[in-house]
Amino acid sequence: MNPDFNRQWRAPAWAFSVLLAVLGMLGPFSIDTYLPAFADIAQSLGATPVHMQQTLSAYLFGFALMALFHGALSDSFGRRRVVLWGLAVFTLASVGCALSQTIGQLIGFRALQGLSTGAGIVVSRAIIRDVYPPAQAQRVMSQVTLFFGVAPALAPMVGGWLVVKAGWHSIFWFLAAVGAAMWLVNLRMLPETLPLAQRQSFRARHLLAGYWQLGSDPRFVLLALASGIPFNGMFLYVLSAPMFLGTHLGLAPGQFFWFFVLSIAGIMSGAWVSGRMAGRMRPKRQIRAGFLVMLCIGVVNVAANAVWTAHVAWSVWPVAIFAFGWALMVPVVTLLVLDLHPERRGMASSLQMFVSAAANGVVAGVVAPLVMHSTLALAAASLAMMGVGLLAWVLMRHRWPEVGQGEPN
Numbered sequence: 001m002n003p004d005f006n007r008q009w010r011a012p013a014w015a016f017s018v019l020l021a022v023l024g025m026l027g028p029f030s031i032d033t034y035l036p037a038f039a040d041i042a043q044s045l046g047a048t049p050v051h052m053q054q055t056l057s058a059y060l061f062g063f064a065l066m067a068l069f070h071g072a073l074s075d076s077f078g079r080r081r082v083v084l085w086g087l088a089v090f091t092l093a094s095v096g097c098a099l100s101q102t103i104g105q106l107i108g109f110r111a112l113q114g115l116s117t118g119a120g121i122v123v124s125r126a127i128i129r130d131v132y133p134p135a136q137a138q139r140v141m142s143q144v145t146l147f148f149g150v151a152p153a154l155a156p157m158v159g160g161w162l163v164v165k166a167g168w169h170s171i172f173w174f175l176a177a178v179g180a181a182m183w184l185v186n187l188r189m190l191p192e193t194l195p196l197a198q199r200q201s202f203r204a205r206h207l208l209a210g211y212w213q214l215g216s217d218p219r220f221v222l223l224a225l226a227s228g229i230p231f232n233g234m235f236l237y238v239l240s241a242p243m244f245l246g247t248h249l250g251l252a253p254g255q256f257f258w259f260f261v262l263s264i265a266g267i268m269s270g271a272w273v274s275g276r277m278a279g280r281m282r283p284k285r286q287i288r289a290g291f292l293v294m295l296c297i298g299v300v301n302v303a304a305n306a307v308w309t310a311h312v313a314w315s316v317w318p319v320a321i322f323a324f325g326w327a328l329m330v331p332v333v334t335l336l337v338l339d340l341h342p343e344r345r346g347m348a349s350s351l352q353m354f355v356s357a358a359a360n361g362v363v364a365g366v367v368a369p370l371v372m373h374s375t376l377a378l379a380a381a382s383l384a385m386m387g388v389g390l391l392a393w394v395l396m397r398h399r400w401p402e403v404g405q406g407e408p409n
Contacts, residue, residue: 008191008192008193009191017140017144019185019189020140020143021143021144021146023083023121023182023186024124024125025121025150025151026087026120026121027118027121027151028155029151029154030059030090030113030175031056031063031151031155032238033155033171033175035156035159036156036159036163037159037162037163037168040167041106045100045101045102045103045106046103051107053365053369054107055103055106055110056110057361057364057365058107058108058111059110059113060114060361060364061111061114061358061361062110062112063360063361064114064357064358064361065114065115066114066115067353067354067357068211068351068354070118070122070123070350070353071123071346071348071351071353072210072211072347072350073202074119074126074346075194075199075345076199076201077202078194078199079123079126079127079190079194079346080186080191080192082119082123083120083190084186085116086116086123087119087120087183088183090113090116090117090179091176091179094109094113094172094173094175094176095176096112097109097113098169098176113175118357121353122350125338125345125352126338126346126348128140129339130193130345134335136278138274138277138279139278142271142272142274142278142327144331145327145334146271146272150267153260154260156238156260157256159171160256200343210347213341213344217340219400220337220348220351221392222392222393222395223333224337224351224352224355224356225355225392226392227330227334227337227356228356228389229359229386229388229389229392230294230386231330231356231360232363232367232382233294233298233322233326233383233386234263234319234322234326235360235363236363236368236371236378236385237259237319238263239363239368239372240368243372244372244375245259248315248375249311249316250312259316262320263319263320266319266320266323266324266327267324267326268327269327270324270325270327273324275331283336286328286329289325289328290326290329291389291390291393293321293325293328294322294326295387295390298318298382298383301322302380304318305375315375334352337352359385363385
């Protein structure tokens with residue numbers, strides 16, 4: 001913990017939580033904002049569906065690649081500096097997207113967006129553990145999780161409104177404005193939470209040693225899988241929304257709103273309950289409860305789609321309940337990851353985010369196109385991805401039963 005934080009931060013405590021939560025929201029929000037404009041962009045730039053998919057994949061893999069380094073850079077140069085540089089590059093990349101005249105330019109600037117925007121979510125997680133003791137850190141992490149999970153569901157609604165009102169370029173001008181505003185706010189308000197005495201040397205040998213230390217720790221690998229993969233059980237439906245909602249459920253684009261509202265409600269309620277449980281329930285019990293919710297609703301969803309034809313009256317509810325379970329457990333797992341090696345929290349956050357972002361890229365580029373044609377396939381794939389996270393947690397608990405066992409703090 002940083003003993004100087006109370007002197008550095010004079011505003012209300014809730015304002016710092018909001019600042020970190022918005023930082024964590026920017027990356028996932030930028031992934032999906034332009035999805036409703038795919039057809040308009042393709043027509044304007046003469047792009048094929050494959051080209052449009054590449055604009056998404058370029059962002060996701062850029063995000064995953066640079067996620068490996070944001071935390072390590074913040075361990076060496078400080079949290080604040082990395083956040084400000086990331087926001088500055090993101091803003092310029094968004095301007096580049098808005099001014100793109102060819103699909104190649106758009107793909108390139110989307111990749112630059114992905115390379116820069118991960119700084120917010122990666123570094124904000126490390127900042128939380130720099131500043132807060134475990135129970136309070138869980139409450140703040142729950143708020144960050146809320147924004148992180150809400151962003152992919154909220155983004156298409158914002159993007160859809162913008163493309164209808166002002167065309168596809170307006171989406172990227174909007175993102176540029178958001179980036180610039182966040183840069184100014186963080187320049188003025190964000191304190192440096194990593195003291196000079198705790199910074200790590202930025203040398204290739206030192207970095208490789210740190211990555212090896214974390215990557216060769218099976219506890220880290222299992223916890224990263226447990227926190228990163230289940231999110232895709234929900235994210236898969238967001239990526240497949242046009243097919244799932246429009247083709248399978250027969251909804252008009254204006255009716256997609258209700259699916260996203262229910263998903264957001266699931267995330268918000270799960271994150272709220274997680275924050276309320278902080279200091280009152282052992283971490284392992286809360287994680288087990290979250291996985292139990294996801295497992296039960298995942299099985300019900302597969303069975304229902306196997307027996308009945310999907311209908312809007314019941315098909316959207318499993319996604320919302322799944323989102324509740326995910327938001328209930330992921331703040332706790334994330335804190336366990338960060339506390340495995342306290343001297344390398346930034347790097348741990350980087351590697352954890354890399355696992356999650358790489359999985360997002362695979363789901364967007366491979367899994368979603370394979371399963372979106374069938375509601376049963378969607379449900380089965382969602383359950384399978386949750387199962388990967390559940391298996392990782394079960395193996396962790398079997399081999400290291402002391403993890404998550406501590407008293408509430």
